[in-house]
Amino acid sequence: MTSKQTVLVVDDEPSICWALEKMLTGEGHDVVTASSAEEGLRLASQHQPAMVVLDVRLPKADGITSLPKFLKATGNAPVVIITAFGDLETAVAAVKNGATDYLTKPFKLDDALRTCRLALQRSSRPTEPKASQSANSTASVLVGSSPAMQHVFRQIALVADSDLSVLITGETGTGKELVAAAIHRHSHRADQPYIPIAPVALNPDLIESELFGHIKGAFTGAVDDKAGLFERGDGGTVLLDEIGDLPLGTQVKLLRVLEQGEYTRVGDTSPRKTDVRILAATNCDLHSAVAAGDFREDLFHRLTGMQIHLPPLRERVDDIPPLCEHFLTSMGYDESTLDGHLVAELQSRHWHGNVRELKNTVEHAAVVARGRALATADFPAPKPGRGAGATxxxxxxxxxxxxxxxxxxxxxxxxxxxxxxxxxxxxxxxxxxxxxxxxxxxxxxxxxxxxxxxxxxxxxxxxxxxx
CATH class of the missing domain: 1.10.10.60 (Homeodomain-like)
Known part of the structure; x- marks a missing residue:
């Protein structure tokens, strides 16, 4: 920060206000603090702050509901939301209501300082904050409270309502498809088609027909015209799963869709326009594929408007308890059926199949238990190649x-x-x-x-x- 500015901090915890005030005055700024949204709005009108740091949980009016009022009172000054409830829904609601960024309690002052600096560097804000939109309630949702997953939630919240292409990376079973679905669900394309497809699962001779469509007589068996997924998904979102397996020839045509928003049906000569957002997922190292000549470097860069990496379960074992509770609840079980001893045992396992393997294991135990409290014997033994035998x-x-x-x-x-x-x-x-x-x-x-x-x-x- 180079110029002196006024920052408004609204939080009902005096320790948070004190820490942020010390940090920001140390940067050379004037800081005013408030313990409620009502007091904060009054101070915002008086001081016209260059930035607002706003807590979600406040007496009476909460931060998310009050956020549009702060934007109006400050002329759309950047707002950084503070929340102790770092779930995806809160993150998306904050960004959709116009927040520049958000911090999850407890946070490090270095992280807060970096976030505030970036927010103050914002030269413009949207003139009309968008109304909050809840995601569809489904069993297939992202779950996690670890710092690693909070980072993933933050990235989803920030990129969802843009049209950037996103590359989602991570090992098998980490939830890449769920990230893609969440991005679409919280985007302005949410009421348009969402089409996930894995090119590796298609007949290699028909990949381009599936993606771009074909005209009658284009090849043996093409008895009618057929629309490809880029035509069917016009206006919506397309997920290309395991993008690293896409043939080089098809990569060239995909690059044309990304760069020019057009494609040509197989056997046709006239290009067609499409407005699709492309998300891609892979468990491969695309950098190595590019170096080996198996993946086009220009396509790689076009796909990575943002890259979201999903950490393996072994790097976020603290998420195993809430994941187990989520799986049990979705099956109609009370999460209390899983005691601390079982949780510790599950946290000690090596989940090479990540969240998908954990889900299968918990569901197996729930079926075996038939409604009673779960016991160690209900869970399948670790798969061959793990544990003492593997050692x-x-x-x-x-x-x-x-x-x-x-x-x-x-x-x-x-x-x-x-x-x-x-x-x-x-x-x-x-x-x-x-x-x-x-x-x-x-x-x-x-x-x-x-x-x-x-x-x-x-x-x-x-x-x-x-x-």
Missing amino acids: ASIQTLNQIVAAWSQQAIADNPTTETLHSDLLAKIEPPLMQVVLNHVQGNRGKAAEMLGIHRSTLRDRLRAYGIDD
Whole structure:
């Protein structure tokens, strides 16, 4: 902050007002404080502050309801909302009502300072704050109170009502589809079509027909004209799941949709216009795919108007209790059926399938319990490859690799291909087991291995493996 400005802080907690006042006066600003919305509005009219820091929970009138009044009283000065209830609905309501940003209690002063600085740098505000809109009530909602999920909620709230393309990243089962649905649900396109599609699940020969449509006679079997999803989704939102598996040729045509808002049906020559918002999701490292030439760099940059990363469950174990309560409640159970001992046991597990695996596990236990309080025996055992058995297997594997390495070095002390020789021994059986497990589906095999589909294809060819 370079110039002296007046900031209004409205919070009924004296300690919050004191801390923010000290922080902002230290930046060289004048600070006035209020303990209620009514007092804050009176001070706003008197002092015309350059920014308002407004708590949600206030005596009588709450912050969300009062927010439009503060915007009117201050001539649309930036408003930063403070909330102790860091859920997605509050975040979206705050932004839709015109808030510039929001902080979740308890917050660090460094975070508050950074947020206030950015808010004061805002040169303009929307002239008409939008009315709050509640999301549809469904069982498939984002749940979490951890700092990591609060960051995700904040990103959704800030980007939802724009038309930016969003790239959603994260491991399988973290909830990427739920993030996409939440962005659409809280956008100005909410009453328009929402079409999620996974190109990897489509016949490779028909991907472009599904995306862009085709005209009669475009190929064998095209007996009629067909609208693609960009035509059916006009005005709405399209989610392209596992975008990393999109063929390069189709990537070029998708780039045209993003840059020019137009596409051409397969077999046609006349371009058509479309107004769709494109969201993309992937569990792959697109940076590596770009470096390997498997994904277009220009498309990557066009897709990432904002990137939202969903952390794996192992990085937010504090969210396991509320997630379990949510799953149980959606099944008609009282969340109190899950005691502290069970919660601790669930938090100690390795959730490689993330939230999706946790949901399946809790639902399994609920079905087995048949309405009584849940017990440890109701939950399925950790899947093979986890827990003590996994540790023993890893130790055995480490011993085998060490013995092989020692022998290989003894046979050829000057070797320069030790790493590639080891991979040639280990990768073929690994890939064969995975291919058998997914019944030869290379897309699913690549996802399970955590590598790009083209990388899997090249290595199968090199190893002479036929799926």
